[in-house]
Amino acid sequence: MSQPLQPPAVSPAFAEGERDTVYRVIRARRDVRRGFLPEPLPDPLLTRLLRAAHDAPSVGLMQPSRFIVIRSLAIRRQVHSAFQHANQQALAKYQGERHDQYAALKLEGILEAPQNLCILCDAENEQGHGLGRQTMPQTAVYSTVCAVQNLWLAARAEGVGVGWVSILSPDALRTILSIPAHITPVAYLCLGYVDSFGDEPELERVGWERRAPLENVVFEETYTSREKP
């Protein structure tokens, strides 16, 4: 049987122009660390972004994601100090040219972005009655990451920059933001208007790394290593 060239006659697909928009927002999304504008995001916009995150898939419909909106400069300063501490430790792992290159990187916009957002996972939440996470309990945290990505794409469509700061100790975040021990800080984001988005990832632009071609990472039927021998 030959492959059909057309989708089924009854198709719930979006219109072609709408599909292009979705692909375009996916390609245009960037991790933003510089260029945040001081204007705060209007509350209705922030609510739209949070709703997009909340609409993410979750294992067993458990909706484990929790969101802390941080505008206080005092709190952001504490988080920034925690970043600086973790970043000094990270820097110490590099040597030679990589060390100097790392030291010159701008890796966060905690103080410039008027809003920070800490996204958490409450994996002990009983909503969903445990469905789907007995074999892979980590799917609770995965659900929260899906929420992050929904918000990231919605923000790009709104012209709002998002930067994910992963150089932060979860325990430091717990202390600063009064997060209980059983709740997992998954993502710490800087959010704000920007006047432009880069055409390429920041780490590519500054020569830290280059993107790999798609064909390097796709396999048929079973896994086959394509690493260099």
Next chain:
Amino acid sequence: MSQPLQPPAVSPAFAEGERDTVYRVIRARRDVRRGFLPEPLPDPLLTRLLRAAHDAPSVGLMQPSRFIVIRSLAIRRQVHSAFQHANQQALAKYQGERHDQYAALKLEGILEAPQNLCILCDAENEQGHGLGRQTMPQTAVYSTVCAVQNLWLAARAEGVGVGWVSILSPDALRTILSIPAHITPVAYLCLGYVDSFGDEPELERVGWERRAPLENVVFEETYTSREKP
């Protein structure tokens, strides 16, 4: 200083209609377990979906995600057996009415969907030179989950159903799909055309669980429990 009602004069936002499209695809995305059509997805469409996944953010631009496209019925039958095994164990944890309700749920479309897709994380991949994941090494796996969500949204725009099967032992997947020990199976997806998408999540439709309101999960400045006392 009062909050501005308008975004900055120079704004890289998408047009209003385009933003609406992005929000609409986010809201219309469903976890699909039933109703897959037998027509295979054309290769160019599948490539568009995989490229959307590959365009996801990744910590340090490490791009750790790997994709196994599975069409072989023999392999899907093995995965389906592994699902049945894990699902029997899951069922045994429920009692009474929940047990009967769980037993009646349709939780996967492994054999009906003509394509399955296993999405993996190669966290030992040296691309990115370790940037951003010394403090939170789990961000490698989180990057792969972002890829899953990109693909899920692109698929919805294309009218393609996606169901995430989490009731599968990662070790069973490693054996069936020849995945090395250092590579983490993150998501096992069923992909295919469907003739419709539900208006609400399947688990809500069948009465397993209901969605929580957004205001229950948003906090200001620090975490505050809103659980029932």
